[in-house]
Amino acid sequence: IGVVLYEMLFGLPPFYADNKKKLFENILNEGLNVKGVSYECKDFLEKCLCKDPKQRLGFKDGIQELKGHPFFTGTDWQAVLAKRIEMPEPYLSEMALNIIREQPFLVSGHPSTTG
Secondary structure: OHHHHHHHHHOOOOOOOOOHHHHHHHHHHOOOOOOOOOHHHHHHHHHHOOOOHHHOOOOOOHHHHHHOOHHHOOOOHHHHHOOOOOOOOOOOOHHHHHHHHHOHHHOOOOOOOOO
8 A cells, every 4th residue: 555655646656766676776775755745644655665564554453553544534434435535636746747758758658668
């Protein structure tokens, strides 16, 4: 869930790099780049993406541990389950837009895009 939320917020996966070797180096060795979000969001992402799986949020108590995090304070879980929550407008972060401008071949549908 941490990776999905991070990508939804920032438009790119955590530890992003434009080559696979650097991506894996970032995953293993770099800290998480989380700027411009609330303390609760930053804390949630850092705890979900902790490098030690046994220390990750949800390891001990599963979904209840995730739902109980302060990031979700005020969330009506019954409304979520019933799909009564209005979706926010989608957007791409400035970081994602810059990468698209600088590396358009990474965008689906570009003639040089593969895979």
